[in-house]
Amino acid sequence: MVRRLARAARPCLRQLGRKHTTTPRTFWLIAGDQSFSTTSSGHAAAANASVSVAGGAQRPVDYTSPTKPPSARPVETRKSQLIRTYTSLLRTTPLILFFQHSNLTAVEWAAVRRELKKAVAAIPAPSPDAVAEPLDLAPMVQLQVLRTTMLDVALRIVEFYNPDAAEKLASTPRTARGPLVHDLSDAAYNAIRGANTSPNSAYAQIQPLMVGPLAALVLPAISPAHLAAALSVLSPVPGKFPAPTRKKNPGYHDATCQNGLAKLLLVGGRIEGKIFDQAGVNWVGSIEGGMNGLRAQLVGILQGAGLGIATTLEDGSRNLWLALEARRGQLEEVVAK
Structure with missing residues (x-):
């Protein structure tokens, strides 16, 4: 009985298979005043095809969303988003300190951040001049955990990739909205892959520190006062950045906070693009x-240099005048005799 049903089902299965067999279909793609045809089997290749425009130039057909341009990495993944976050952080943040951390618990992180926030909040808001309003940096100071491998890629992009230079290259892929030169593009990927790492570059200096778990202290402006307050909590130095006393801040000496601080190690920093x-x-x-004191020191150095130059120039003319006056006195004596 089963064998008869199988034989009877064979023609139906063949017919069903013929109906669902994919046959090449022709599609017409129109770009401006140009059009070309492609088949359904070559649909994926058609997305990357290019059409001729006036003057013989080649322009790729643009089928991508303006918010999701073609890239060398899948933009939906967390790693890609971290690279974009880190490149933006490195380009816009003038002061970043790097700490190595070792298995801090969530409670220890919370205790460390609490004491850090308390220390920087005690610093008065600096005012660059009498006209501008004081800028409160305390809420913007953050201590965040980093992904070391993604930070390494972001550092290479910031150091060795120039979007303006890549935009002028003929090999850079282009769409109707312009060249693809964002941080996840093929141009950025090829630039960092073939980059020649100079020993004097910032990346070569900081790359040995990119080992193990890392955390970053981010300051939106260069404020030595806020930096000193943060170092007094995260990396105290007796005499320079003393730790808070138990009487003044008992929470700092809590066992949970001290355990977390013992697992943090300052390894270096990136200030205005320079590695320290x-x-x-x-x-x-x-x-x-702070910065006002540094400006005052610079003004004093410049004034001292100018005064030294003026004194040096005056010494030559003064010595010449004295020599001439002495010779004139001698000649007057001779004439008088």
Whole structure:
């Protein structure tokens, strides 16, 4: 009985298979005043095809969304979004300190961030001049955990990739909305893959620090006062950045906070695109008077240099005048005799 049913089903299955067999279909794609045909089997290739325009130039057919341009990495993944976040952070943040951390619990992170927020909130808001309103940096100071591998890629993009230069290359892919030169594009991928890492580059100096779990202290402006307050909590130095006393801040000496701080190690920083070691970071934090004090020191140095130049120039003419006066006196004596 089963065998008869199988034989009877064979013609039906063959007919059903013929109905669902895919046959090439022709589609007409129109771009401006140009059109060309493609088949359903070549639909994927047609998305990357190019058409001729006036003058013989080649322009790719644009089928992509303006909010999701073609890229070398899948933009939906968390890694791609982290790369975009880190490149934006590196380009817009003038002061970043890097810490190595080791298995901090959520409670320990919360305790460390609490004491950090308390320390920077005690610093008065700096005012660049008498006209501008004071800027409160305390709410913007953040301590965040980083993905080391994604940060390494972002550092290479920021260091070795120039979107303006890539935009002028003929090999850069283009769409109707312009060249594809964003941080996840093929141009950025090829630039960092073939980059020649110079020993003097910022990436070569900081790359040895990109080992193990990392955390970053982010300051939106270079404020030595806020940096000193943060270092007094995260990396205290006796004499320069003393830790808060138990009487003044008992929460800092809590066992949970101390356990978390013991697992943090300052390894370096990136300030205005320059790489500083721990000694350099401590020097920036120890500038007296903050940026205003640093400007006053610079003005004093410039004034001293100008005064020295003026004195040097005056010495030559003064010596010449004295020599001439002495010779004139001698000649007058001779004439008088």
